[in-house]
Amino acid sequence: MEEGPLQRSSPHPILSKLLQSSASSSCSSVCASSGESDEASEGEGTVSQRKTLRKSHSWKTFLTMMHWSLKRQSSFVQLAGHQGNFQLSDGGEVLKLYSESEAACLDILMTDPLRPFVPQYYGLISRGEHRYIRLEDLLCGLKSPMIMDCKMGVRTYQEEEIKNAHTGPLLRKDLYQKMVKVDPSALTAEEHAQMGVTKWRYLHWRDTTSSTSTMGFRIEGIMMEDGNIHRDFKKILTFTQVTETLLFFTRHQLNVLKSYHSRLLALDEALKCSPFFRKHEVIGSSLLFVHDPSNKASVWMIDFGKTTPLLEINELKHNVPWTEGSREDGYLLGLTSLITSLSQAISSISCQQQKHCDSDIETSTE
Numbered sequence: 001m002e003e004g005p006l007q008r009s010s011p012h013p014i015l016s017k018l019l020q021s022s023a024s025s026s027c028s029s030v031c032a033s034s035g036e037s038d039e040a041s042e043g044e045g046t047v048s049q050r051k052t053l054r055k056s057h058s059w060k061t062f063l064t065m066m067h068w069s070l071k072r073q074s075s076f077v078q079l080a081g082h083q084g085n086f087q088l089s090d091g092g093e094v095l096k097l098y099s100e101s102e103a104a105c106l107d108i109l110m111t112d113p114l115r116p117f118v119p120q121y122y123g124l125i126s127r128g129e130h131r132y133i134r135l136e137d138l139l140c141g142l143k144s145p146m147i148m149d150c151k152m153g154v155r156t157y158q159e160e161e162i163k164n165a166h167t168g169p170l171l172r173k174d175l176y177q178k179m180v181k182v183d184p185s186a187l188t189a190e191e192h193a194q195m196g197v198t199k200w201r202y203l204h205w206r207d208t209t210s211s212t213s214t215m216g217f218r219i220e221g222i223m224m225e226d227g228n229i230h231r232d233f234k235k236i237l238t239f240t241q242v243t244e245t246l247l248f249f250t251r252h253q254l255n256v257l258k259s260y261h262s263r264l265l266a267l268d269e270a271l272k273c274s275p276f277f278r279k280h281e282v283i284g285s286s287l288l289f290v291h292d293p294s295n296k297a298s299v300w301m302i303d304f305g306k307t308t309p310l311l312e313i314n315e316l317k318h319n320v321p322w323t324e325g326s327r328e329d330g331y332l333l334g335l336t337s338l339i340t341s342l343s344q345a346i347s348s349i350s351c352q353q354q355k356h357c358d359s360d361i362e363t364s365t366e
């Protein structure tokens with residue numbers, strides 16, 4: 001299992017090929033070639049016109065392909081989160097809109113045992129009016145990556161959200177509309193009349209209608225190798241459904257499932273000896289699963305925007321149910337559920353393979 005980026009290429013192989021072919025094609029337009037001897041029989045004007053056309057055509061093709069190639073250097077895609085929060089940057093980085101709490105977490109994480117599980121953090125940068133966090137692009141150099149974002153923990157709201165909901169609550173129409181779109185019957189008559197819900201009400205509803213509350217994580221989205229994005233996992237509630245989704249995401253590939261499984265076991269170990277983890281309430285953070293067609297696979301911890309240090313509580317266990325005021329987040333409950341689901345997926349494939357082997361032996365001995 002790799003702990004660094006899955007695959008890096010600098011310069012991109014397609015780009016270097018293009019540069020080579022461009023160099024050789026400009027050379028052939030100067031050097032004698034069979035093509036040139038044909039042109040020698042035509043009028044000078046026609047020849048130079050053709051040359052110019054061919055040159056401009058090949059430059060157009062070159063630029064189009066280079067643009068395509070550069071775009072392909074990063075397969076960056078935003079599976080979840082706030083649209084417009086990210087910008088692509090040079091040199092295998094992504095820029096995420098600055099948040100003080102996330103930058104503070106990343107600072108600590110760079111010297112914590114969790115560092116191999118977190119994208120590299122390169123500090124801050126300003127672009128126009130905004131400040132950004134410079135992060136390693138986890139998809140840089142990958143061709144056709146498959147990605148899955150799992151939001152971790154038994155709740156995705158901070159405890160202060162409950163207080164906000166009780167004291168001078170802000171009713172949000174956008175969140176009400178998101179609920180109406182999914183299930184209008186989930187709203188009370190009063191909420192329909194107000195056409196608004198508090199953020200806590202919305203997030204709590206999301207958590208209890210998904211696997212978050214019961215399993216300690218939920219699948220936010222999956223991108224397959226063809227670029228198709230699936231986000232219809234929010235109502236998954238059972239281990240069987242999660243296992244089926246993992247089999248779909250990995251296309252039943254045993255080695256990919258095994259790689260993910262061992263990476264999560266390693267993460268579990270690192271979390272247990274991480275001072276950062278002991279001292280922080282981790283809310284709304286995701287595990288980003290990434291593999292590519294060569295079947296290299298890795299998992300990364302991302303999004304520390306709602307991760308906060310403990311002040312009045314000494315440390316968290318992360319593997320016990322949450323009660324208000326405890327600040328427990330259930331992160332380890334989610335990790336255990338994910339590991340169990342991966343084990344189930346691995347067993348089901350091993351079982352199928354064994355059945356195939358047995359039936360092959362039976363056929364050959366008949």
Ligand SMILES: O=P(O)(O)O[C@H]1[C@H](O)[C@@H](OP(=O)(O)O)[C@H](OP(=O)(O)O)[C@@H](OP(=O)(O)O)[C@H]1O
Nearest residue numbers: 080081082156199203206283284285303305306
């Ligand atoms: O995923 P859906 O169901 O659309 O709901 C989103 C997520 O819960 C966001 O959390 P995350 O960033 O962890 O994905 C949250 O942002 P916060 O991080 O601000 O809580 C959004 O709150 P608003 O941004 O307030 O709308 C909320 O609308």
Ligand SMILES: Nc1ncnc2c1ncn2[C@@H]1O[C@H](COP(=O)(O)OP(=O)(O)O)[C@@H](O)[C@H]1O
Nearest residue numbers: 077078079080081082119135136137138149303
């Ligand atoms: N370092 C990274 N490299 C590649 N993709 C990333 C990286 N960080 C985030 N992403 C992508 O962006 C999405 C949203 O990231 P996240 O940090 O959760 O944003 P938000 O704080 O807006 O919720 C993830 O689901 C993932 O697809």
